Amino acid sequence: MDKALFRNKQALIGLTLMLLVSLIAVLAPLIAPHDPNKMNALSKFLPASREYPLGTDHLGRCVLSRLMYGARYSLGLAVPTLLALGGIGLVLGTTAAYIGGRFERAFLIVGDMFMAFPPLIIVLSLVGALGQGMGTVLAALIFSMWIWYAKVIRTYAAIEKAKDYILAAKIAGCSGLRIVRHHIVPNILPQCIVLLSTRIASFILMVSSFSFLGLGFEAGTPEWGAMLSQGRSSFYSHPNLVIYPGLCILITAAGFNLFGEALRDVISPEEASQ
Amino acid sequence: MILIMIITIENTCKKGHENELFTYIRKRLIGLVIVLFGVTVLSFLLANISTVDPAEALAHRIIRNPTAEKIEEIRTEMGLNLPLYQQYIHWIGNCLKGDLGMSLLTKNQVSYDIAQKLPATMQLVGMSLLWIVITFIPLSVISAVRKNSFFDQFVRGLTILGISIPSFWLGFVFLLLFAVTFPVFKVIDYGNIKSLILPSLVLAIPTASSFTRLFRATVLSNLNKDYIVYAKARGISANRIVWVHVLKNSLPPIVTLFFQHLGYLLAGSAVVESVFSLKGIGLHLLNAVQARDLPTINGCVLVIAIIFVLCSMLADGINMLLNPRITDKGEALHG
Numbered sequence: 001m002d003k004a005l006f007r008n009k010q011a012l013i014g015l016t017l018m019l020l021v022s023l024i025a026v027l028a029p030l031i032a033p034h035d036p037n038k039m040n041a042l043s044k045f046l047p048a049s050r051e052y053p054l055g056t057d058h059l060g061r062c063v064l065s066r067l068m069y070g071a072r073y074s075l076g077l078a079v080p081t082l083l084a085l086g087g088i089g090l091v092l093g094t095t096a097a098y099i100g101g102r103f104e105r106a107f108l109i110v111g112d113m114f115m116a117f118p119p120l121i122i123v124l125s126l127v128g129a130l131g132q133g134m135g136t137v138l139a140a141l142i143f144s145m146w147i148w149y150a151k152v153i154r155t156y157a158a159i160e161k162a163k164d165y166i167l168a169a170k171i172a173g174c175s176g177l178r179i180v181r182h183h184i185v186p187n188i189l190p191q192c193i194v195l196l197s198t199r200i201a202s203f204i205l206m207v208s209s210f211s212f213l214g215l216g217f218e219a220g221t222p223e224w225g226a227m228l229s230q231g232r233s234s235f236y237s238h239p240n241l242v243i244y245p246g247l248c249i250l251i252t253a254a255g256f257n258l259f260g261e262a263l264r265d266v267i268s269p270e271e272a273s274q
Numbered sequence: 275m276i277l278i279m280i281i282t283i284e285n286t287c288k289k290g291h292e293n294e295l296f297t298y299i300r301k302r303l304i305g306l307v308i309v310l311f312g313v314t315v316l317s318f319l320l321a322n323i324s325t326v327d328p329a330e331a332l333a334h335r336i337i338r339n340p341t342a343e344k345i346e347e348i349r350t351e352m353g354l355n356l357p358l359y360q361q362y363i364h365w366i367g368n369c370l371k372g373d374l375g376m377s378l379l380t381k382n383q384v385s386y387d388i389a390q391k392l393p394a395t396m397q398l399v400g401m402s403l404l405w406i407v408i409t410f411i412p413l414s415v416i417s418a419v420r421k422n423s424f425f426d427q428f429v430r431g432l433t434i435l436g437i438s439i440p441s442f443w444l445g446f447v448f449l450l451l452f453a454v455t456f457p458v459f460k461v462i463d464y465g466n467i468k469s470l471i472l473p474s475l476v477l478a479i480p481t482a483s484s485f486t487r488l489f490r491a492t493v494l495s496n497l498n499k500d501y502i503v504y505a506k507a508r509g510i511s512a513n514r515i516v517w518v519h520v521l522k523n524s525l526p527p528i529v530t531l532f533f534q535h536l537g538y539l540l541a542g543s544a545v546v547e548s549v550f551s552l553k554g555i556g557l558h559l560l561n562a563v564q565a566r567d568l569p570t571i572n573g574c575v576l577v578i579a580i581i582f583v584l585c586s587m588l589a590d591g592i593n594m595l596l597n598p599r600i601t602d603k604g605e606a607l608h609g
Contacts, residue, residue: 109305112586113312115534116579118541125320128563128571205440209545212442213560228443239450246443253438261434 004266011262017255025071034062036069036222045238057227057241058234066222067248073223074252077134078204081141086196088142089149090185096150097157098180107154111147119144119206127215137216141207152195156188190267197260201253208249224249298594306587313579314369318362321572329354331378331568369576375569379562384573388555392577395554398546399539401467401474406482406532411521414489418497419516429486436483441542445476445549473550477542481535485528492524499523526593533589537582 005011024031033053040060048055054063096107122144123137130136160166161184169179208225211217217226224245231241329349333340340348349355356364368374374384417426452458452472459472496502497520505515544556551557555574562570 109308110312112305112309112583113316116309116313116537116582116586117316117575118538118578118582120541120544121575121578122320124544124559124563125317125571125575126323128566128568129320129323131566201438205438208440209442212440213545213548214564225440225442228440228446232446235446235449236454239446242443242446243450246440246446249440249443250435250438253440254434257434257438 005262008262008266010258011266014255014257014259014262017251018259021071021252021255022075024068025075028065028068028072032062032065032068034065036061036066037220038062045234054244055240057231058238063241063244066227067224067244069222070224070227070245070248071252073217073221074204074208074249077138077207078200081138082196082200082203084142085145085149086192088146089153090192092146092150093153093155094157094180094184094188097154097161098176098184100161104154108151111151114144114147115151117144120210123210123215132215132218134216137207137210149195153188153192156191157184160184160187194260194264194267197256197263200260201256204256205249205253302587302590306583309583310580313583314366314576315362317572317576317579318365320575321568322358322361374573374576377562377567377570379565379567379570384569387558387570388573388577391553391555391558394552395540395543395547395556398470398474398477398543398552398554399536401470402478402481402539403532403536405474405478406485409478409482410485410489414486415493415516415521417486417490418493421494429490433483433486436479437487439480441476441480442545442549444479445473445546448472448476449549473546473552476549477539477546481539485531485535488531489524489528492527493520496520496524522596525596529593529596530586530589533585533592534582536585537578540578540581 033051038061040056043052043056043060044058046052046056046060052062052064054067057063057066092107096104119141123140126136126140126143127133166179166183169183174183207216208223208228211221211223211225212229214226214229217223219226219230227245228242231238231245235242327345329345330340333345333348337344354361372385374388376382377384377387380387413429417429420426449472453460459468497516501519501523502515505519506512510519541556543554544560546552547554547557548560555578559571559574561567562574
């Protein structure tokens with residue numbers, strides 16, 4: 001499997017982009033030429049120079065340094081949230097599939113109710129009710145997205161549960177919990193990893209669109225969506241301040257999309273053609 | 275209305291038309307009522323976890339420096355001292371009459387504001403849907419038929435770009451390209467179809483890209499099925515097989531997804547409306563959030579959620595007409 005993945009050109013390009021962005025995120029304090037938050041009233045809107053490789057913004061802050069720190073916010077938020085969502089999905093999805101019957105039906109109906117609210121709507125109404133803040137946005141994300149993961153994982157678990165070896169395990173006297181933990185979960189885990197890896201890019205896009213709308217991060221945070229939103233006031237005179245952060249988001253999302261898809265093609269090819 | 279439909283169908287069934295289809299429709303309608311009920315409860319709860327005391331907020335809007343007694347008076351008057359379930363019953367009663375309360379920001383009826391803003395968003399979403407449909411079906415079918423050809427590779431690359439692009443950024447790039455560098459469109463323009471072209475494209479591109487990818491895979495798996503061999507054996511032309519037989523069998527999952535995305539486009543319009551300064555419901559909701567105008571937020575959330583639920587029912591209906599043998603909800607595909 002590893003060899004197949006490394007022979008896949010698409011996977012390699014994706015992996016390179018992912019590693020590049022992650023490396024920048026980790027090393028930001030070491031490689032950034034300036035403090036991302038240091039303002040300088042004398043150096044507003046400077047063009048690119050040796051001192052400031054990508055110029056400065058409306059407060060005289062180094063654009064390149066801010067973009068480098070921005071990688072931390074995008075990855076630092078998306079990866080843990082997605083892992084939490086995957087965990088919730090795995091527990092609820094396998095439980096619903098294993099117990100089945102009325103419990104499963106109730107789960108699906110509750111799921112339909114939650115699915116009627118697009119994540120942006122939940123985020124907007126929670127921020128409206130509870131006020132700004134990263135915590136609110138995180139809670140809203142988990143509240144609105146859990147069902148999407150739980151539902152897909154339930155389908156995986158239901159397919160696994162119908163296989164003969166589960167019946168054999170039951171006859172052999174395995175308890176329900178043991179079957180779920182030792183048989184169903186390990187067997188659907190690769191599919192779940194693929195699911196998460198194909199979703200991570202759209203998740204990064206979503207979070208950056210929230211911060212573009214002013215939801216989540218405090219004003220002035222060097223997060224890409226927020227930087228783009230600040231750049232719009234001087235968009236027609238200095239379009240670069242909008243173009244650069246957007247390009248960073250695009251590159252990051254493309255990296256994860258390319259890799260996620262290649263991973264899916266290698267781990268579960270049947271999924272790709274469903 | 276839905277209740278009447280259920281009762282009518284119930285009666286038809288009793289008259290001896292014990293037919294699978296009717297049982298199915300009845301089941302779906304009962305499901306719909308339960309989901310709609312749940313959606314209203316969720317909207318109500320979302321509205322009520324607020325840290326802002328609505329009685330106090332209202333009192334400050336009506337009178338300057340309200341006393342504690344005055345606030346209590348308003349609380350009693352508005353029924354805000356009642357238990358939560360009674361408040362819900364009161365609220366849902368008003369909603370059914372079309373009364374969603376008064377906006378703190380515009381001082382209009384929330385329902386009036388929504389009725390004013392919804393058409394602009396509907397036009398935007400409608401035009402995006404048009405773009406999506408006219409692009410994804412031909413692109414994906416041709417890609418699938420000519421698998422691994424140059425065209426297929428090209429579309430693959432293009433759609434990867436499409437699902438990786440932040441839509442708000444794309445909006446700015448379009449403005450820069452088509453309104454500043456090549457002034458084909460105006461930067462700020464209202465009320466005509468031309469003004470909707472750029473925003474609707476921005477809204478459509480990510481969805482059209484992901485649909486193209488999904489649909490290509492569905493068409494591919496259908497191309498390998500036995501009925502294709504049978505159709506070929508019957509001497510049906512290759513074109514007819516692809517564009518009639520395969521298409522008809524590939525559509526159900528994407529129809530479900532299509533209507534599901536309508537709700538997302540409705541919400542996603544907030545971003546696009548913000549970039550292009552379009553006065554639609556998305557921007558209205560965004561402004562309401564910034565002003566913490568709770569009645570407006572709740573009204574918009576409820577309306578969008580209900581539109582979403584109705585759309586998913588419409589998707590089931592269309593699937594049933596397209597493919598009567600499917601009696602289970604077409605499971606949505608994701609990727």
